Amino acid sequence: xxxxxxxxxxxxxxxxxxxxxxxxxxxxxxxxxxxxxxxxxxxxxxxxxxxxxxxxxxxxxxxxxxxxxxxxxxxxxxxxxxxxxxxxxxxx
Numbered sequence: 387x388x389x390x391x392x393x394x395x396x397x398x399x400x401x402x403x404x405x406x407x408x409x410x411x412x413x414x415x416x417x418x419x420x421x422x423x424x425x426x427x428x429x430x431x432x433x434x435x436x437x438x439x440x441x442x443x444x445x446x447x448x449x450x451x452x453x454x455x456x457x458x459x460x461x462x463x464x465x466x467x468x469x470x471x472x473x474x475x476x477x478x
Contacts, residue, residue, distance in 0.1 A: 393446055397438035401431040 409423055456473040463469070 389446075393442045394439060397442050398435040400438060401434040405431055 405426060406423070409426070455476040457476060458473050459471055461468055461471045
């Protein structure tokens with residue numbers, strides 16, 4: 387669940403949350419927050435959200451996984467329970 391949050395949801399909503407926070411802070415300096423929210427750069431916020439999500443997915447894909455050259459063992463039944471599949475190193 388935390389992986390889904392960090393790779394999909396957080397990067398998509400982070401630019402919008404930052405923009406809304408910026409609008410709420412700029413209200414203290416005399417700007418109209420309703421107009422800023424209505425006329426805001428929503429297209430670029432969405433594009434940045436997808437860019438952040440893509441970066442998170444690429445990073446996760448590159449840094450996660452097994453070393454190449456291993457041997458895959460398929461899932462199997464053992465003593466009445468399912469043993470999940472796994473990759474064992476080539477030298478074993």
